[in-house]
Amino acid sequence: MDLARTEVAKAATKRRGSATRLGLMALPVAFFAVFFAYPVAAIVARGLKVDGAWQLGRIGDVLAQSDIRHVLWFTTWQALASTALTLLIALPGAYVFARFDFRGKHVLRAVVTVPFVLPTVVVGTAFLALVGRGGMLDQLWGVRLDTTVWAILIAHVFFNYAVVVRTVGGLWSQLDPRQEEAARMLGLSRFAAWRKVTLPALGPAVAAAALMVFLFTFTSFGVVQILGGPTFSTLEVEIYRQTSEIFDLATAAVLTIIQFVAVGAILAVHARTVRRRETALRLVAPETTARRPRGAGQWALLAGVLASIAVLLVLPLGVLVQRSFDTPDGYGFAYYKALTSEDGGIFLVAPIEAIGNSLEYALAATAIAVLIGGLAAAALTRRNTGRLVRGFDALLMLPLGVSAVTVGFGFLIALDKPPLDLRSSWILVPLAQALVGAPFVVRTMLPVLRAVDGRLREAAAVLGASPWRVWREVDLPMVRRALLIAAGFAFAVSLGEFGATVFIARPDNPTLPVAVARLLGRAGDLNYGQAMALSTILMVVCAVALLLLERVRTDRTGEF
Amino acid sequence: MSTTKTFTAVVVGLGLVTLSACGSSDSGGSADSTTVTLVSHDSWAVSKSVLKDFEKQSGYTVKVLKDGDAGQAVNKAILTKDNPQGDVFFGVDNTLLSRALDNGLFQSYEVKGAGQILPEYRVDQDKHRVTPIDSGDICVNYDKAYFSEHKLTPPQSFDDLIKPEYKNLLVTENASTSSPGLGFLLGTAAKYGDDGWQDYWKRLKANGVKVVDGWEQAYNDEFSGSAGGKKAKADRPLVVSYASSPPAEVIYADPKPATAPTGVATGTCFRQIEYAGLLSNAKNTKGGKAFIDFLATKEFQEDMPLNMFVYPVVKGATVPAEFTKFGPQAKDPEILAPAKIAANRDQWVKSWTSLVLK
Numbered sequence: 036m037d038l039a040r041t042e043v044a045k046a047a048t049k050r051r052g053s054a055t056r057l058g059l060m061a062l063p064v065a066f067f068a069v070f071f072a073y074p075v076a077a078i079v080a081r082g083l084k085v086d087g088a089w090q091l092g093r094i095g096d097v098l099a100q101s102d103i104r105h106v107l108w109f110t111t112w113q114a115l116a117s118t119a120l121t122l123l124i125a126l127p128g129a130y131v132f133a134r135f136d137f138r139g140k141h142v143l144r145a146v147v148t149v150p151f152v153l154p155t156v157v158v159g160t161a162f163l164a165l166v167g168r169g170g171m172l173d174q175l176w177g178v179r180l181d182t183t184v185w186a187i188l189i190a191h192v193f194f195n196y197a198v199v200v201r202t203v204g205g206l207w208s209q210l211d212p213r214q215e216e217a218a219r220m221l222g223l224s225r226f227a228a229w230r231k232v233t234l235p236a237l238g239p240a241v242a243a244a245a246l247m248v249f250l251f252t253f254t255s256f257g258v259v260q261i262l263g264g265p266t267f268s269t270l271e272v273e274i275y276r277q278t279s280e281i282f283d284l285a286t287a288a289v290l291t292i293i294q295f296v297a298v299g300a301i302l303a304v305h306a307r308t309v310r311r312r313e314t315a316l317r318l319v320a321p322e323t324t325a326r327r328p329r330g331a332g333q334w335a336l337l338a339g340v341l342a343s344i345a346v347l348l349v350l351p352l353g354v355l356v357q358r359s360f361d362t363p364d365g366y367g368f369a370y371y372k373a374l375t376s377e378d379g380g381i382f383l384v385a386p387i388e389a390i391g392n393s394l395e396y397a398l399a400a401t402a403i404a405v406l407i408g409g410l411a412a413a414a415l416t417r418r419n420t421g422r423l424v425r426g427f428d429a430l431l432m433l434p435l436g437v438s439a440v441t442v443g444f445g446f447l448i449a450l451d452k453p454p455l456d457l458r459s460s461w462i463l464v465p466l467a468q469a470l471v472g473a474p475f476v477v478r479t480m481l482p483v484l485r486a487v488d489g490r491l492r493e494a495a496a497v498l499g500a501s502p503w504r505v506w507r508e509v510d511l512p513m514v515r516r517a518l519l520i521a522a523g524f525a526f527a528v529s530l531g532e533f534g535a536t537v538f539i540a541r542p543d544n545p546t547l548p549v550a551v552a553r554l555l556g557r558a559g560d561l562n563y564g565q566a567m568a569l570s571t572i573l574m575v576v577c578a579v580a581l582l583l584l585e586r587v588r589t590d591r592t593g594e595f
Numbered sequence: 596m597s598t599t600k601t602f603t604a605v606v607v608g609l610g611l612v613t614l615s616a617c618g619s620s621d622s623g624g625s626a627d628s629t630t631v632t633l634v635s636h637d638s639w640a641v642s643k644s645v646l647k648d649f650e651k652q653s654g655y656t657v658k659v660l661k662d663g664d665a666g667q668a669v670n671k672a673i674l675t676k677d678n679p680q681g682d683v684f685f686g687v688d689n690t691l692l693s694r695a696l697d698n699g700l701f702q703s704y705e706v707k708g709a710g711q712i713l714p715e716y717r718v719d720q721d722k723h724r725v726t727p728i729d730s731g732d733i734c735v736n737y738d739k740a741y742f743s744e745h746k747l748t749p750p751q752s753f754d755d756l757i758k759p760e761y762k763n764l765l766v767t768e769n770a771s772t773s774s775p776g777l778g779f780l781l782g783t784a785a786k787y788g789d790d791g792w793q794d795y796w797k798r799l800k801a802n803g804v805k806v807v808d809g810w811e812q813a814y815n816d817e818f819s820g821s822a823g824g825k826k827a828k829a830d831r832p833l834v835v836s837y838a839s840s841p842p843a844e845v846i847y848a849d850p851k852p853a854t855a856p857t858g859v860a861t862g863t864c865f866r867q868i869e870y871a872g873l874l875s876n877a878k879n880t881k882g883g884k885a886f887i888d889f890l891a892t893k894e895f896q897e898d899m900p901l902n903m904f905v906y907p908v909v910k911g912a913t914v915p916a917e918f919t920k921f922g923p924q925a926k927d928p929e930i931l932a933p934a935k936i937a938a939n940r941d942q943w944v945k946s947w948t949s950l951v952l953k
Binding site for chain 2: 081182260276280281358361373444451458555557561564
């Protein structure tokens with residue numbers, strides 16, 4: 036009889052569970068619909084609808100243009116090349132971070148993540164110092180790469196290194212090395228053991244990282260615009276040009292649809308690999324797998340990885356810092372002091388106030404992203420969920436792949452009528468930033484939530500706990516650290532968000548990246564120096580946020 | 596029961612987001628009659644004291660919305676024209692004027708003191724939809740140090756730029772994405788005519804002109820005469836920028852040099868004029884009119900140069916000494932009528948792109 040009662044309770048829990056899940060999804064779905072789907076649809080409709088009738092023939096017209104086909108071709112192949120190069124350079128890094136123990140590892144892991152959250156408008160300029168004229172490569176070998184495709188590819192490695200290190204390295208550090216050792220005891224060579232044991236376990240993580248890098252480079256904007264010069268154009272750059280400069284909304288709408296379809300396809304494949312990756316692996320605590328390098332080969336590998344990080348990642352960041360102190364009177368704090376003065380004229384406030392604005396916006400954006408992303412992750416926790424719910428997982432990632440100018444212009448024309456009259460409200464900036472932050476929250480929380488043993492929840496439910504109580508007593512203690520990491524990452528991403536913010540930031544409270552862009556837009560030593568100083572401050576704030584995260588890393592980290 | 600609870604939580608959550616969003620929302624121009632809202636581009640700037648004077652005298656509070664670069668700001672204003680974000684738009688220039696007028700961005704208002712505006716800047720005289728506010732010249736700037744080191748005379752005219760002694764020295768901006776880039780193209784079109792400008796650009800290309808995407812890259816990364824360029828070890832001593840860039844190099848330097856490190860090739864200039872207008876469907880038309888009047892006052896016009904690095908357009912407004920000393924205004928800049936620009940811009944940019952970039 037007891038058994039029967041348990042079965043009944045279980046069935047009730049299940050029913051209740053799916054209802055709860057739908058309830059949890061309601062807010063993220065509403066958020067996504069109102070602040071993403073609706074504005075994007077509105078701006079696409081503005082371009083493609085004439086007198087109420089859709090002009091879908093435009094799609095064919097646009098695709099027939101050789102310029103556009105060239106853009107599509109370039110977008111695809113540079114993304115493929117960027118992804119391959121990033122994997123080539125970052126995979127050894129992932130291995131080193133996963134398996135080796137060395138001094139300063141945590142600081143270094145935070146440092147390599149800084150580029151990922153910095154706005155390209157800031158870094159592009161500094162990056163020229165590495166590959167441009169008079170840059171390091173120029174001085175050593177007389178090689179200049181600016182306005183070549185190489186500059187774009189290397190900058191993409193710079194920005195996406197952390198994606199590979201965090202996604203692949205995170206998992207690698209938890210694979211039990213003893214499995215490989217066992218295979219070697221059975222007579223396999225070192226390489227064969229790695230290929231048969233570690234590679235299959237790692238494969239899905241590598242695929243997921245590659246797809247994320249492909250997504251980010253496929254939709255690359257600032258890097259291509261600044262480093263590629265006017266001859267190279269990706270879809271995203273072309274959408275910006277058509278919307279913002281040429282004002283051909285029809286062409287922009289067609290391009291937006293094309294990018295949408297492509298990104299949707301990438302995300303669908305990504306969702307599949309992520310699911311494959313979550314198949315049971317025997318994972319161990321990362322602390323137990325890392326050890327000091329042994330032998331000349333391992334030390335050489337470590338040295339090689341550290342050198343590549345120094346040249347590719349630290350050097351461009353270093354140039355920013357150096358230039359922020361390099362005043363006409365020699366090195367000093369003059370540019371930093373100038374940030375506190377109001378008579379620059381460009382702003383209605385002293386540039387230094389951008390720091391406060393940025394922090395406020397980023398905090399609000401983080402709160403929204405954690406609420407939305409957290410609810411979504413909770414709804415997606417159960418592995419054997421329906422197709423609809425799984426599709427929702429990919430849907431939440433879509434804002435990462437849709438042009439910021441499309442979202443920005445969409446906000447402008449869609450959110451201008453009561454009850455959603457938000458156009459000149461401050462909340463618009465955090466809302467746009469949360470669109471970018473929420474996917475990171477989902478991706479960080481989901482693996483941890485899924486790792487919670489479902490039987491614990493069932494047991495609690497059988498004992499009469501409400502779903503809320505189950506979550507509070509079972510899930511929350513286990514995911515608290517993941518929640519912190521998710522919040523931190525959303526915060527850092529919001530701080531650096533530029534694309535959408537620039538369209539909606541108010542002049543009296545610009546964010547750090549917006550302020551930097553405005554300062555760079557003016558002639559004169561003081562403006563340039565202040566831009567470098569503000570960039571350095573932004574970099575330091577991001578680095579501090581990421582360093583704090585290193586302190587609360589969970590045993591089972593998410594993907595970023 | 597638990598479902599109801601969840602549902603309630605969701606509704607409350609959504610409500611909170613919406614509520615907090617609506618709390619400070621007051622979009623759609625200045626609903627209350629004591630505020631006047633200006634929509635402009637990122638370069639808008641004014642001295643605090645001057646703006647305070649207007650607020651005190653008129654009784655209006657001024658709210659400013661900066662909306663990206665000039666092209667972006669105009670496009671956004673057109674998109675939102677049925678329910679505009681403000682009352683007055685400032686910063687549409689002669690290259691974009693027709694787009695704004697054809698799309699019905701502005702309503703008619705003749706500025707108080709229209710007679711004070713210099714005749715060469717007046718346009719749209721029958722309808723009075725826009726008022727000229729400032730002018731500026733897009734010209735090639737040169738790095739003085741480079742030319743004295745190499746004992747070379749800096750170029751003065753468009754014709755000079757295609758001479759062999761200036762090979763590989765000039766950097767300009769993409770005409771399809773940058774307003775100085777477009778201005779320079781229009782300057783050559785005005786100078787050499789519909790038939791001649793393409794040939795001129797072929798020669799310019801053969802003479803090693805470099806094209807980058809925006810002014811920031813051209814001026815800060817490529818041009819050896821600017822503060823940023825010196826740090827970046829830039830190697831192009833000629834750049835397409837503004838006639839007011841040399842004064843900016845002095846004013847934004849500390850300590851200030853005795854002379855500007857850069858100069859202007861005065862025979863390569865294209866004149867840009869910026870206009871302001873009362874937005875159609877503005878909520879506070881009375882305040883908007885008062886603000887346009889203010890933009891044409893001597894007080895604002897004389898404050899403008901050091902804030903936005905442009906020249907005044909009203910009679911008798913004095914230009915600051917730094918301007919006359921470090922950046923003489925071009926005597927005879929190239930000029931094109933907005934209608935002519937509107938009719939040809941897209942085609943010219945297209946031909947230019949395939950000619951120069953491919």
